[in-house]
Amino acid sequence: MERKTKITAEDGKQELVITREFDLPLELLFTAYSEPEIIEQWMDNEVVHHESKKHGSWQFRKKDKDGNVVFSANGVYHAFVPNEKITRTFEMDNTHFPPQLEFFTFESLTEDTSKLTMHVIYKSAALRDEMVKMGMHWGINMAHDRLQEILTKTAK
Amino acid sequence: MNLRRDVFQAIADPTRRAILLLVASQAMTAGAIAANFDTARPTVSKHLQILTECELLEQEQNGREIIYHLNPQKMKEIADFIEPFRKMWDDRFNKLEAIMKNYKPKK
Numbered sequence A: 001m002e003r004k005t006k007i008t009a010e011d012g013k014q015e016l017v018i019t020r021e022f023d024l025p026l027e028l029l030f031t032a033y034s035e036p037e038i039i040e041q042w043m044d045n046e047v048v049h050h051e052s053k054k055h056g057s058w059q060f061r062k063k064d065k066d067g068n069v070v071f072s073a074n075g076v077y078h079a080f081v082p083n084e085k086i087t088r089t090f091e092m093d094n095t096h097f098p099p100q101l102e103f104f105t106f107e108s109l110t111e112d113t114s115k116l117t118m119h120v121i122y123k124s125a126a127l128r129d130e131m132v133k134m135g136m137h138w139g140i141n142m143a144h145d146r147l148q149e150i151l152t153k154t155a156k
Numbered sequence B: 001m002n003l004r005r006d007v008f009q010a011i012a013d014p015t016r017r018a019i020l021l022l023v024a025s026q027a028m029t030a031g032a033i034a035a036n037f038d039t040a041r042p043t044v045s046k047h048l049q050i051l052t053e054c055e056l057l058e059q060e061q062n063g064r065e066i067i068y069h070l071n072p073q074k075m076k077e078i079a080d081f082i083e084p085f086r087k088m089w090d091d092r093f094n095k096l097e098a099i100m101k102n103y104k105p106k107k
Helices: A027-034 A036-043 A125-155 B016-026 B030-034 B043-054 B070-081 B084-099
Strands: A005-008 A015-022 A045-051 A057-063 A068-081 A085-092 A101-109 A112-119 B056-061 B066-070
Touching: A005 B084, A015 A036, A015 A125, A027 A036, A027 A101, A027 A112, A027 B084, A036 A045, A036 B084, A045 B030, A101 A125, A101 B043, B016 B030, B016 B043, B016 B066, B030 B066, B043 B056
Parallel strands: none
Antiparallel strands: A005 A015, A015 A112, A045 A057, A057 A068, A068 A085, A085 A101, A101 A112, B056 B066
């Protein structure tokens, strides 16, 4: 199995690092983070607000089929340098999770490939682990959604 | 209908988690496993089939009986709680890559 996305999360630390190499030129990779329509496509979220500049703010949310907001997050950009870096805060609304600090570094590897490094800092090591475990719940939910989709299609 | 089984989907069910705990203590037959649950025997068989399909359980023929035992290698995989988180990001980034490969700048 291909493992392009790597995660480093040392025991007891309040940070983690996610790295990923893309078969995309650097400019295209950065576009996926700067164009609201593109962010909506791959993050599967609605971009409510996106002020891509220093001290600009952002807000994403996701609604279910009935229009209920099931996910909403916001934050502030501390740096937004095209093809180089994004520094931002990330806070999930209506949860007990405090904001986290995220450093995104964009690098060119070759003409056609690039690399993203996400360095995320949480308020505590325990909160980091809790956030990571939520990934498991999402994974299960996504699996259920997929199953639901397949079942709906089969039923037709 | 035969769906490809997902390990995390398999362990999302409380009965299946209970079966894994039971078999972890000792390998046993389907009958012995079913005797520990109030659920109907065919329901337990279905759970065993799912757990076997996603390789959390292994079957071993012993005369006329089939003995179920735990696959420690697969259990280790799910014990690593980072893996689902990594998978989530990997899926997301794969999507990003696919979208950007078809991206046409609006100029």
